[in-house]
Amino acid sequence: MLKEYLTVREIVGPLILLEGVEGAKYNELVEVEFPDGSVGLGNVLEVEEDLVLLQSFEATSGLNIARTKVRFTGRGLELPVSRDILGRVFDGLGRPIDNGPRIIPDERLDINGNPINPFARDFPTDFIQTGISAIDGLNPLVRGQKLPIFSGAGLPHSRLAAQIARQAGVLGMEEEFAVVFAAMGITFEEAEFFVQEFRSTAALERAVLFINLADDPAIERIATPRMALTAAEYLAFELDMHVLVILIDMTYYCEALREISAARKEVPGRRGYPGYLYTDLATIYERAGRIKDAKGSITQIPVLSMPDDDKTHPIPDLTGYITEGQIILSRDLHRRGIYPPIDVLPSLSRLKEKGIGVGKTREDHSPLSNQLFSAYARGKEAKELAVILGEAALSDEDKLFVQFSDTFEDRFIRQGEYEDRSIDETLAIGWELLRILPRAELKRVKEEHIRKYMEGADQA
Amino acid sequence: MEAGVVVKVSGPLVVARDLPDPKMYDLVKVGKDRLMGEIIELRGNRASIQVYEETAGLGPGDEVISTGEPLSVELGPGLLTSIYDGVQRPLDVIRARYGNYVTRGVEEPGLSRERKWPFQPAVKVGDEVVAGDVLGTVQETTVILHKVMLPAGVEGKVSHIGEGDFNVEDTVAVVETSGGEVPVTMMQRWPVRRPRLYREKMAPSEPLVTGQRIVDTLFPISMGGTACVPGPFGSGKTVLQHAIAKWANAQIVVFVGCGERGNEMTDVLLEFPELTDPYSGEPLMLRTVLIANTSNMPVAAREASVYTGITIAEYYRDMGYHVALQADSTSRWAEALREISGRLEEMPGEEGYPAYLGTRLAAFYERAGRVICLGREGRVGSVSAIGSVSPPGGDLSEPVTQATLRVVKVFWGLEDRLAFARHFPAINWLNSYSLYQEKVEEYWNQEVDEAYAELRAEAMGILQREAELQEVVRLIGIEALSDQERLVMETAKSLREDFLQQNAFDDADAFTSLMKQYRLLRLIVTYHRLANRELEKGRPIEELIDLPVQEEIARAKFIPEEEMERFDRLEEKVAEQLAGEASQVNA
Numbered sequence A: 001m002l003k004e005y006l007t008v009r010e011i012v013g014p015l016i017l018l019e020g021v022e023g024a025k026y027n028e029l030v031e032v033e034f035p036d037g038s039v040g041l042g043n044v045l046e047v048e049e050d051l052v053l054l055q056s057f058e059a060t061s062g063l064n065i066a067r068t069k070v071r072f073t074g075r076g077l078e079l080p081v082s083r084d085i086l087g088r089v090f091d092g093l094g095r096p097i098d099n100g101p102r103i104i105p106d107e108r109l110d111i112n113g114n115p116i117n118p119f120a121r122d123f124p125t126d127f128i129q130t131g132i133s134a135i136d137g138l139n140p141l142v143r144g145q146k147l148p149i150f151s152g153a154g155l156p157h158s159r160l161a162a163q164i165a166r167q168a169g170v171l172g173m174e175e176e177f178a179v180v181f182a183a184m185g186i187t188f189e190e191a192e193f194f195v196q197e198f199r200s201t202a203a204l205e206r207a208v209l210f211i212n213l214a215d216d217p218a219i220e221r222i223a224t225p226r227m228a229l230t231a232a233e234y235l236a237f238e239l240d241m242h243v244l245v246i247l248i249d250m251t252y253y254c255e256a257l258r259e260i261s262a263a264r265k266e267v268p269g270r271r272g273y274p275g276y277l278y279t280d281l282a283t284i285y286e287r288a289g290r291i292k293d294a295k296g297s298i299t300q301i302p303v304l305s306m307p308d309d310d311k312t313h314p315i316p317d318l319t320g321y322i323t324e325g326q327i328i329l330s331r332d333l334h335r336r337g338i339y340p341p342i343d344v345l346p347s348l349s350r351l352k353e354k355g356i357g358v359g360k361t362r363e364d365h366s367p368l369s370n371q372l373f374s375a376y377a378r379g380k381e382a383k384e385l386a387v388i389l390g391e392a393a394l395s396d397e398d399k400l401f402v403q404f405s406d407t408f409e410d411r412f413i414r415q416g417e418y419e420d421r422s423i424d425e426t427l428a429i430g431w432e433l434l435r436i437l438p439r440a441e442l443k444r445v446k447e448e449h450i451r452k453y454m455e456g457a458d459q460a
Numbered sequence B: 001m002e003a004g005v006v007v008k009v010s011g012p013l014v015v016a017r018d019l020p021d022p023k024m025y026d027l028v029k030v031g032k033d034r035l036m037g038e039i040i041e042l043r044g045n046r047a048s049i050q051v052y053e054e055t056a057g058l059g060p061g062d063e064v065i066s067t068g069e070p071l072s073v074e075l076g077p078g079l080l081t082s083i084y085d086g087v088q089r090p091l092d093v094i095r096a097r098y099g100n101y102v103t104r105g106v107e108e109p110g111l112s113r114e115r116k117w118p119f120q121p122a123v124k125v126g127d128e129v130v131a132g133d134v135l136g137t138v139q140e141t142t143v144i145l146h147k148v149m150l151p152a153g154v155e156g157k158v159s160h161i162g163e164g165d166f167n168v169e170d171t172v173a174v175v176e177t178s179g180g181e182v183p184v185t186m187m188q189r190w191p192v193r194r195p196r197l198y199r200e201k202m203a204p205s206e207p208l209v210t211g212q213r214i215v216d217t218l219f220p221i222s223m224g225g226t227a228c229v230p231g232p233f234g235s236g237k238t239v240l241q242h243a244i245a246k247w248a249n250a251q252i253v254v255f256v257g258c259g260e261r262g263n264e265m266t267d268v269l270l271e272f273p274e275l276t277d278p279y280s281g282e283p284l285m286l287r288t289v290l291i292a293n294t295s296n297m298p299v300a301a302r303e304a305s306v307y308t309g310i311t312i313a314e315y316y317r318d319m320g321y322h323v324a325l326q327a328d329s330t331s332r333w334a335e336a337l338r339e340i341s342g343r344l345e346e347m348p349g350e351e352g353y354p355a356y357l358g359t360r361l362a363a364f365y366e367r368a369g370r371v372i373c374l375g376r377e378g379r380v381g382s383v384s385a386i387g388s389v390s391p392p393g394g395d396l397s398e399p400v401t402q403a404t405l406r407v408v409k410v411f412w413g414l415e416d417r418l419a420f421a422r423h424f425p426a427i428n429w430l431n432s433y434s435l436y437q438e439k440v441e442e443y444w445n446q447e448v449d450e451a452y453a454e455l456r457a458e459a460m461g462i463l464q465r466e467a468e469l470q471e472v473v474r475l476i477g478i479e480a481l482s483d484q485e486r487l488v489m490e491t492a493k494s495l496r497e498d499f500l501q502q503n504a505f506d507d508a509d510a511f512t513s514l515m516k517q518y519r520l521l522r523l524i525v526t527y528h529r530l531a532n533r534e535l536e537k538g539r540p541i542e543e544l545i546d547l548p549v550q551e552e553i554a555r556a557k558f559i560p561e562e563e564m565e566r567f568d569r570l571e572e573k574v575a576e577q578l579a580g581e582a583s584q585v586n587a
């Protein structure tokens, strides 16, 4: 029998304070019965003696003090899982919304999971070819990595995420893979874009979708990424699949967290976000990786929109402090019609050193990417100078670098949404672009590589 | 034992009432899973407890038992090569026993009870011994001789001493003291929040050589010194910390992964056993202790992790070793402090951090230093403490960075602008500093070369001059510069690219000895001096740049340590090519 209480004392925003409760546990799942008979879920944020503070995942409009019933379930929030979750669409709390049959669970998993023992982890080293030069060539994605996309309102992050999901594969491997997709607070149209995308590529049967839209209850979003990652862990570490998790848009997730924090009158950190935002985000992002002796893996691509394109805003900032790099989209490139508008200089893949090179991609991959980075950086710097002083003020050398950076954006970064470049093609474009520059300036690449890949190409 | 009762649970904070005889910082066990926690506040009959494990499922009425002892670490053979969580639970053992996830209520001792260590006595029956005296030794790893010391507070005459194989709980010696016989084992316990005792603190003198050129030559840290590495995300804090952990000439390294990524610890675990210590020739792991309390692990244990780490560091210092303690990142520790403080509803200071943030940070860094150890031998040991700082938005005016800068003596400021251009280590050479510079220069003059300090000063001057000249170029253009000034720009570029830049992932570049650093710097500065002389003779700058030898200078960082004489030849070449062109012109 579930214990039921009719003793609500306060309702403040998404919070419900209940008194006279016995035996409530921290983080316990509760059912909240509205006066109209509908039932929502919530969980325990704090207990003190017989007082219990709850957060309601459902919007609290319609609740009243006298007639709201709260039932304690004696367990945490769980996701029922079995192989049949593949191909299914759930709401933000893991309830099917695709009119499909109920999931008959093999297991019910606590959505908070447990931290992976650092000693159990295996380092991500398998290069994932996304077919996108700006990623593969310069900021490569590695299986088991968490690599977010930092975007802004109106930038094509959804198209990019979909392209990655469509094209990603590990060279020379045919293995079971799955995509777990979690939408938090995005619009119907954006979500529908992904559903159609999965459907048209027949990827839907290999996908699990959790959808919380802009008009769904905001607090529900706090559970959504955890639902998705619980499903991902099940697929990866119990069913041995390689799972790609797309979380979009983490900004709305953080805003939901802020709402709770504000309602609890906690001392706010920067921009009103709670001081524990870092730790909270870490409990999501760290649920990526590989485990020794496990066949599967979890690769995460969280997408977030930077308020006002500001990288130092707490959401991108704290995300960058946790994830293993970031892909940053540039409004400037987008305006100039360059797709994908990836700003490669501030973008970063921290796992690249271990994921590329001999036996993975190619021996020249790392030095070549360093050379491209520094040449592009120098070209952009020279361009800025030219803006102030005029083209004429540039040295001949600098002019070459300017030409390099323009060509680089046009040929290397720019590519089609359905263009799937092999890593060899990507590297070949890189070498070709370096021919614009004086040979003495190519300090980051090895002589032998220049001869083999740049000049060898000359004769061909 | 009588138990207290939980009355409140709020995240990692639990309040209990009616604990029998609670003391501040006593260790307690909470609930049926016996979760570890620590008393951090007492009010009337209520005790606030920070719990080191996930508290979901706890509620009022659950039992709380006090151990009556403060949070302590176990010190003895077996620490090296271990990986612990923030409260010294061995993660390898936990995985073997409980699987891939860290579950709750796990109790595992820090030191193995089964393992036997060969104990070699260093005293005989009848010897008078005082605290800190070495009673015997254990070869803990092939590189480290573990010294079993008489614990603090004990003094007397040895009445029994063992020899042979013992585990850490066996009695290896008995000391007759004024208060009776005291059995001594190879293991000591020490409360983590209390600094270990030493006889005397001394000013640092020798440098801790890290093999990182910009660090050792421009902003050196001393053995026993303190340093901080602030920088925005992705600017290279962890890579620098790892590089120091790998290549520094410390005898012991304690690396605390404090609220950072799990994979970074895995990286160390996989890499260190494979890498060879340039000084001992043995695998690096044999001198390393890892503390891993990653960002997703419980936040209270993160708060404890830096203390666990520094206590272990002090323990090896007490044996007379030079220890490097590295914490990545102290900001996460400060955030843990803030979170607990918030739950205690303390009056917040700046940005929500508790008002005592500065004192706690200072107290932590004060545990570094070079000391004369306890014991009659007069051993000298040191703990150097290097902390990363992760300022929100890279803004150094935030409280943690500011509080840290007030106590540490070395500041390696990382910049995203440099990182974006892939200039690594992305340490800003204009605003970083080391207050150990002078001391270290004395050492250089004796151990490397008398001209080292002067060279460094000249190089710094060139880099500073470059920054000024860049302003001019930005406003007026490169033509505004004189030939002398253009040479400064040229040399500064070479200093940046050929000396300061160091690729941590390139085998040949990752480590540079002091001697090679000196030779490399001298090579570049020699070019500068000689070219300057040619300019004075009236030759135009165009003749002095783009020389073939400059490409060789650019590759000089890859010259192997064993082939130092190649620098002689390169210096000759520089002279030849600068002069050679002149003779052509004159002809």
Ligand SMILES: Nc1ncnc2c1ncn2[C@@H]1O[C@H](COP(=O)(O)OP(=O)(O)OP(=O)(O)O)[C@@H](O)[C@H]1O
Binding pocket: A320, A321, A322, A348, A349, A350, A351, B231, B232, B233, B234, B235, B236, B237, B238, B239, B240, B260, B390, B419, B424, B425, B426, B502, B503, B504, B505
């Ligand atoms: N010395 C170096 N040589 C080569 N690459 C480097 C070096 N230092 C940093 N990098 C590059 O910069 C990336 C980011 O460095 P790192 O992970 O140390 O940043 P961080 O400052 O610790 O960031 P965070 O605060 O998010 O942990 C590395 O993955 C690597 O690609």
Ligand SMILES: [Mg+2]
Binding pocket: B237, B238, B239, B260, B328
């Ligand atoms: Mg780091």
